[in-house]
Amino acid sequence: MTQELEHQFVSQLEANQNIVHKVCSLYTDNREAHNDLFQEIAIQLWKAYPRFRGDSKFSTWMYRVALNTAITLYRKSKKQPRTQDFDAVLYRVKAEYYDPSQEQQLNLMYSAIRELGDIDKALVFLYLEDRNYSEIAETLGISEVNARVKMNRIKTKLKTILNP
Amino acid sequence: MLDELELLKKDWKRREHDLPRLSFDQIHRMIWKKSSSLVRWIFFISIIEFLAPHLLYLLPSFREGMNYEVADSLGIKALLIGLTAVQYSVTLFYIVQFYKRYQEISVLDSAKALMNRIIRTRKTVMHYIVFCLSMIIVFFGVFIAGIFFADDLVGSLHLHEQANTDPQHLKWVVMGIMGAAGLLFTALMAGVYFLLYGLLTRKLYRNYQELKRMEA
Known part of the structure; x- marks a missing residue:
């Protein structure tokens, strides 16, 4: 059961990975940080996956989790202050x-x-x-x-x- | 003329081709890695903060300072036992509160709701820390009061009597040292805590304020 769920999840994420890459490209400024954030988003998506019900599109659901991770949960952000006018x-x-x-x-x-x-x-x-x-x-x-x-x-x- | 923003949107879509692509196996490996999210950090740091005030009792000098024998001879033993009981019940209350709020954090909430829940969870820990710091001050205060009302301070503290010390003078010196130590210790704990708190939640607070400003 878990394996089936896992397989289903990874396939869906693989098909929709562009969304996550785009978020990463906006919120990080180097390759390493990009991959790091991608991994964190993947983990958060997987943890929340059991609560994903088919009533919304997988992609719609991904936007929310990916942005929440980038904005709030991801710790290693750039040091410079981001409150620029x-x-x-x-x-x-x-x-x-x-x-x-x-x-x-x-x-x-x-x-x-x-x-x-x-x-x-x-x-x-x-x-x-x-x-x-x-x-x-x-x-x-x-x-x-x-x-x-x-x-x-x-x-x-x-x-x-x-x-x- | 084409709207500039439509131009940007078109270009944004065109750039999709330049994005990296991960294979099924690469993604599969990722999902079992350990998360390094803020929520995980907050969980572990909060647990340490819940334990820290109690770890102090493991230090021999601290245990001796708070030892009931001295307290007994100062006549404040019952009071200290009562305070300790209060401290443990309040700690238990905060741990339950913390756990409940921690459970409510969900990455599926809106950004604002998610931030709000994290801040509330962290606030529970902050209230607990403020409580602990006040308890430390109260403990020191009780000791100082005990010393003030002690009839035979030299005997109570097991000090070697020195012929030339004036007991009254000694009393004020001990009270002064206790008071200074109490304040210094509390200030140190508060400093460490608020530094940690600030580092953990700086980005979170900034973004939360930004969202709240939009609603103004």
């Missing part, structure tokens, strides 16, 4: 990498996103993953209205990178 980050990132080509502008956006606080990062991530606002709100534990307001603020700022 968005405008300050943009200003600095722009000065460092100014190049008008589209590829560069996208890189600029990614750099800006990487330097966001843990919670803002989660919002942007869920947005990029095309999750709807009710799911975003539920994952983070805030109201849908507040999720929208916050996301709109981040979006406006991101746009200004491409249209200075």
